[in-house]
Amino acid sequence: MYSSERLKGIDVFVTVADLGSFTAAAERLNLTGSAVSKSIARLEARLGTRLFNRTTRRLALSEAGVTFYRTCTCVLADLEEVEHALLVTGDQPHGKVRIELPASYGRLHVLPLILDFISLHPLLQPHVSFSDRFVDPVYEGIDIVVRIGGPDTWPAALGHQYFGAQRLVFCAAPAYLAEHGVPQHERDLEHHHCVGYGHTDGQVSPWLFKGRQPGEMEQRTLQPRIAVGDGEGEVAAVLAGHGIGQLPTWLTQRHLDRGDLVEVLPGLATDGLPMNLVWLKSREALPKVRALLDYLLARLAPHGARPGPSA
Structure with a gap:
């Protein structure tokens, strides 16, 4: 009480x-x-x-x-x-709603959905920010968060819905493969130029490989030719022919479909970090939050946004 x-x-x-x-x-x-x-x-x-x-x-x-x-x-x-x-508006979505999105996935796949939603509900006033840092929705007062990666257990104050895991593939530009050859085995990667994800502390994110046991994952850090601290930047470096990258399909699928990138070692494709839609339970009953949550849940997918029923 x-x-x-x-x-x-x-x-x-x-x-x-x-x-x-x-x-x-x-x-x-x-x-x-x-x-x-x-x-x-x-x-x-x-x-x-x-x-x-x-x-x-x-x-x-x-x-x-x-x-x-x-x-x-x-x-x-x-x-x-x-x-x-x-x-005035009954149960129509109305007013400000704070949304925090991962930088690349958010710009490419979530923001277009939000823009479509506010076209249908012009009284909604979303405040959208982008960051790959960890955010605490409770402390920062954020209504809705799309998170790549996250805890095994969630705080009681947060609602969450898993909508898939990133699918990671190895890929390279055709010009790079024509010059350096196509790797036939994972050990061949050691002899290729690699494009990695670099952090501000100078560390490089390891690549993920399937372990010996089902569901087991191994992390290996390869010395990259170039490290870029942004997913879209990584793709740009791979497209420019600077090496092989391990990248999520939500970043690469359109380039693979057009032939600008080629998947290599398809047997090494693996699932990566989990992807969740997260929200404050204390605000989920507000029409503006509930409607947007339902809209996003029907459309978010690990490979990118998918069509959904009209709201």
Whole structure:
């Protein structure tokens, strides 16, 4: 059960933080300055921390105040949005929704789906960001995340749906193979130029190979001719003839279909990292989140976006 005490003073706190003044907040809220000051004092006493740093010249949020402000503004925005949706648009997707996508897969396969969705639902206001870093949806307040890789067990606060694993293939440009020959065995890779995924710390992601036992995977790090810290950049290097790369089919399939790339050693193709759609359970009932989740779940696939029924 949520105590009603937790809601008291939130609107006053946010207004003071927005305006940077007790006096201005009192005028905005049609309250006395004393009432505003007492409201903030009661809130700080209940939380056991100072929310504002006060001087004779300025009023600024403390570190704890910044954290509390971020949560309060989200709560108030959600309440306002739901009220507006109930009054104006019923259960139609409406308002802002935060989405975090992996850089290359997101740009190539998820963003086009989101753009199609908002064409059908023009009241939706998605805020889409791209990153290959680990994100914590709970801490960062992100509604929906597409994640490549992830934990074996998920926190209770998150919903998630597995939609497949990356399919990794070895491929090269025809010009490279014409000059250097086509590898016939995995040991031949040691004598070829390789294109790898490079990290900012100077490390290179290992290639994955099938292990001796069913379902077992082995990781091997080969010395690359070139390491690129971006999936699309890796593909560009392979297309330019700089070597063989192990790449997911969602990046390479269109190039393979056109003949710009050639798969080599097809017997070494293997599944890679799992791919999941992740969301905040606390927000999944909001029409804007539920509708977009359903739309994406019907279309996301490890090889790229697939057609789905109209929303």
